[in-house]
Amino acid sequence: MATLANPADKPADAANEAQSFDHWSEGLPDEAAIAHIPGEAGWPLVGNTFRQLADPHGFTQRMVEKYGKVYKTHAFGGWNVALIGADANELVLFNKDKIFSSEQGWGPVLDQLFPRGLMLIDFDHHRIDRRALSIAFKPGPMRHYMGSLNSGIAREVEGWAGPMKFQPAIKQLTLDLAAESFLGIPWGPEADAINQAFVDMVQASVAPIRTPLPFTKMKKGVDGRAYMVDYLTKETHRRRAEGADSTRGQDMFSQFANATREDGSLLPVDQVVDHMSFLLMAAHDTITSSATSMLFYLATQSEWQEKLREEVIAVTGGPDADGNPRPLSYDDLGKLDLTEMFFKETLRMIPPVPSMPRRALKDFEFGGYHIPAGQMVGINIHWTHHSEEYWDNPAVFDPMRFTPDKVKARHKYAWVPFGGGAHMCLGLHFAYMQVKVLMVQLLQRYRVKAAEGYTPEWQPWPIPQPKDGLRVEFKSL
Numbered sequence: 001m002a003t004l005a006n007p008a009d010k011p012a013d014a015a016n017e018a019q020s021f022d023h024w025s026e027g028l029p030d031e032a033a034i035a036h037i038p039g040e041a042g043w044p045l046v047g048n049t050f051r052q053l054a055d056p057h058g059f060t061q062r063m064v065e066k067y068g069k070v071y072k073t074h075a076f077g078g079w080n081v082a083l084i085g086a087d088a089n090e091l092v093l094f095n096k097d098k099i100f101s102s103e104q105g106w107g108p109v110l111d112q113l114f115p116r117g118l119m120l121i122d123f124d125h126h127r128i129d130r131r132a133l134s135i136a137f138k139p140g141p142m143r144h145y146m147g148s149l150n151s152g153i154a155r156e157v158e159g160w161a162g163p164m165k166f167q168p169a170i171k172q173l174t175l176d177l178a179a180e181s182f183l184g185i186p187w188g189p190e191a192d193a194i195n196q197a198f199v200d201m202v203q204a205s206v207a208p209i210r211t212p213l214p215f216t217k218m219k220k221g222v223d224g225r226a227y228m229v230d231y232l233t234k235e236t237h238r239r240r241a242e243g244a245d246s247t248r249g250q251d252m253f254s255q256f257a258n259a260t261r262e263d264g265s266l267l268p269v270d271q272v273v274d275h276m277s278f279l280l281m282a283a284h285d286t287i288t289s290s291a292t293s294m295l296f297y298l299a300t301q302s303e304w305q306e307k308l309r310e311e312v313i314a315v316t317g318g319p320d321a322d323g324n325p326r327p328l329s330y331d332d333l334g335k336l337d338l339t340e341m342f343f344k345e346t347l348r349m350i351p352p353v354p355s356m357p358r359r360a361l362k363d364f365e366f367g368g369y370h371i372p373a374g375q376m377v378g379i380n381i382h383w384t385h386h387s388e389e390y391w392d393n394p395a396v397f398d399p400m401r402f403t404p405d406k407v408k409a410r411h412k413y414a415w416v417p418f419g420g421g422a423h424m425c426l427g428l429h430f431a432y433m434q435v436k437v438l439m440v441q442l443l444q445r446y447r448v449k450a451a452e453g454y455t456p457e458w459q460p461w462p463i464p465q466p467k468d469g470l471r472v473e474f475k476s477l
Contacts, residue, residue, distance in 0.1 A: 018098065018099075018361040021361070024104040024107030024111065024376075028078065028079075028374055029372045029373075029375050031079065034081060034371070034372065034375065036369065037071065037072045038067040038068070038070075039063070039067055039072030039081075040073055041074045042073070042075065047077075048075040049075040049076050049077075052073070053461070056460050056461045057354070057382055057386075057460055060082070060382070061383065064084055068367070069083070069084040069367055076108060076109075077108070078108070079375070080357070080376045081375055081377045081378075082377070082379075082380065083366055083367070083377055084380055084383055084384070085384055086384055086389075086390055086411040089381070089384060089416050090412065092379050093356075093416060093419055094413075094420060094421040095422065097362070099361060100358035101122050101358060101360075102119055102120065102122055102423050103120045104361075105357035105376065106119060107120070108357075108376070109357065112212070112218065113201045113221050113224075114205075114225075114281060117274055117277065117278025118133065118423075126423070129271070131262065132267060133259055133275060135255055136256055136259070137426065137429060137430065139330075141255055142429070142433070144250040145252070145430065146329075148177065148180045148181045149177060149181065150328065151327075153177070153434075153438055154327065156169075156173045156176065157442060160442075160445075163472070163473040164471075164474065165469030166295050166470040166471075166472050167288070167465055167469045170288055171288045174283075174284050174287050175194070178280060178284055181251060182252045182279070184251025184254055194228070194231070196224065197227045198228075198281055200221045200223065201281060202221075202463065203221065204217045204218045205221070205462055207221070228273075228277045232272075232276050233270075236257045236273060236276075237269065239253060239254045240257050240266070242254070256276055282425075282427070283431070286431070287434055287435070289350070289463045289464050289465055290347060290431065290435065291438060292466065293346050293347075293350040293352075294342070296450070296466065297342070297346055297349070298439075298442075298448050299449060299450035300450050300454060301397060305443070305447070309443040309444075311336060312440050313443075315336055316328060316444070318444060319444050327437075328440040333433060336439075336440075338399065339439050340432065342399045343436075344415070345397060345398060345401060345402060347415075348385045349386075350458070350464050351381045351382055352417065352463055352464065353419075353463070354380070354461055354464065355378055355379065355382065356419065357376065358376075358377050358379075359377070360372070360374065360375045382460075384414055390411055391414070445477060446474040446475060446476060446477060447475045448472055448473070448474055449473045449474075450471070450472050456471070
């Protein structure tokens, strides 16, 4: 389907109508339609793919400095138009005119691995499924998860005294917690297989070779998906046989399996499987990344660590007579103001999803440029979070940026680690809850230390993590 570069060339009544594309690969505008947008094609065949993978943040900064906040780049097999800054974030994420498709934006990256997950559906379909799935995040289930988090985190953290690599430990802990809170099962022999499946699926999402050829990352990712589909399909049928009100029905998966749409119908089994597979991936990898980043700043910001410890003790009452940390109650979640500000600043510095793709379904204008329907576009969260346009001294870690008055004065879309609009992360409150419980357990037990001047090298994309595993030491109080 050809797309004209100028809306004036179309009939007036069609100029702003959304185009219908059955697949993200259909109806892509030709290069002539975006010839007026500055940018670079990169090397023959591969374009800028390897340059972006090698240093995604540096690449974006260089392109913005050279071409401005709207530029094009050829990578991963096609042209993408980057829309940079808080105004771009608002346009794309709020999406009030339904210009942008999340499904077709993420399609080239995730369609073989996480198809039809909540982030990969749009508009009415998304609204209906999101409403059905939201039952899993209502106060009743959340209180149940809170109990699982308190007991699971306390049990694991108790053995963390001494030097360690934190990232592998929190990754394993997050998997164990997902078993109980998400799947409602004691973790058994499936642990290694499920862990490997998710690792393979995430790594395949940005693999340069997009065909699942033997021995490629994409083949491993596709095989990982096949394993998860088989496992989750069998489990969905079993959960439905048990019913949502059974004694085992408080976990997230049972809530999803028995969720109903507005007309009272159950979600189809394959859709439950797709939603659960995507949610497990999103929660596991983003929480692992966020908690690791937060621990890095906790270990290197000693004054803030003491402030958070004082807050935790004030809210919980501190360790009991036997020296065991008191758990955080569900009703006290909102009282950890400094801890939440610290977490928000962590997410500003190292957002777990540094960039987000979309596809334009209509012609639109931004930054003085006309972008045609069908064009792949993307926003860059990391760039916005580090721009002097929105933040004073953005390279400095400062949780006080998130006092209510400063938040109110700032552009609403200058801080978007959880996305925004209709596709705002459904599990964001679960993420806050898990991180706060982790901090409550850690700070009542340990003082977290890192070597003087410690600055680990980070894998920046697709989900940030320290390449050395984050070397820290937990010293008992």
